[in-house]
Amino acid sequence: xxxxxxxxxxxxxxxxxxxxxxxxxxxxxxxxxxxxxxxxxxxxxxxxxxxxxxxxxxxxxxxxxxxxxxxxxxxxxxxxxxxxxxxxxxxxxxxxxxxxxxxxxxxxxxxxxxxxxx
Numbered sequence: 001x002x003x004x005x006x007x008x009x010x011x012x013x014x015x016x017x018x019x020x021x022x023x024x025x026x027x028x029x030x031x032x033x034x035x036x037x038x039x040x041x042x043x044x045x046x047x048x049x050x051x052x053x054x055x056x057x058x059x060x061x062x063x064x065x066x067x068x069x070x071x072x073x074x075x076x077x078x079x080x081x082x083x084x085x086x087x088x089x090x091x092x093x094x095x096x097x098x099x100x101x102x103x104x105x106x107x108x109x110x111x112x113x114x115x116x117x118x
Contacts, residue, residue, distance in 0.1 A: 032068070035061035042091070045106045046099035053094050060090045 033041065035058050042057065043049050049057070064087035071079045095103055 032065070035065065042103065042106070046095060046102040056094045057091050060087055060094070063087075 038061050039049070039054055039057060064083050067083045068076065068080055071083070092100055092103055
């Protein structure tokens with residue numbers, strides 16, 4: 001009888017741990033794409049990227065992700081927007097003149113249209 005109570009307790013604790021881990025993973029991924037996913041999205045919008053463009057854009061996106069992580073949570077909305085705008089400006093500079101208008105037309109995370117960044 002005692003072993004059944006212990007088994008039930010262990011199962012209950014395991015379920016709680018699983019749910020909290022799954023919830024934390026959902027929150028972590030919310031709102032920010034991986035550099036690889038962003039490259040794919042950019043490529044779908046602007047057309048084929050050269051290997052050099054992919055390398056440069058990946059470096060830009062990884063740098064901006066590190067900058068975002070360094071911003072305190074309560075300042076992320078304001079300062080995070082600045083980081084993302086700067087990263088988008090750098091990414092745009094890597095693109096060809098033909099690709100830039102297509103990049104500008106890509107939707108932002110908020111669902112709006114990106115303003116021209118020149």
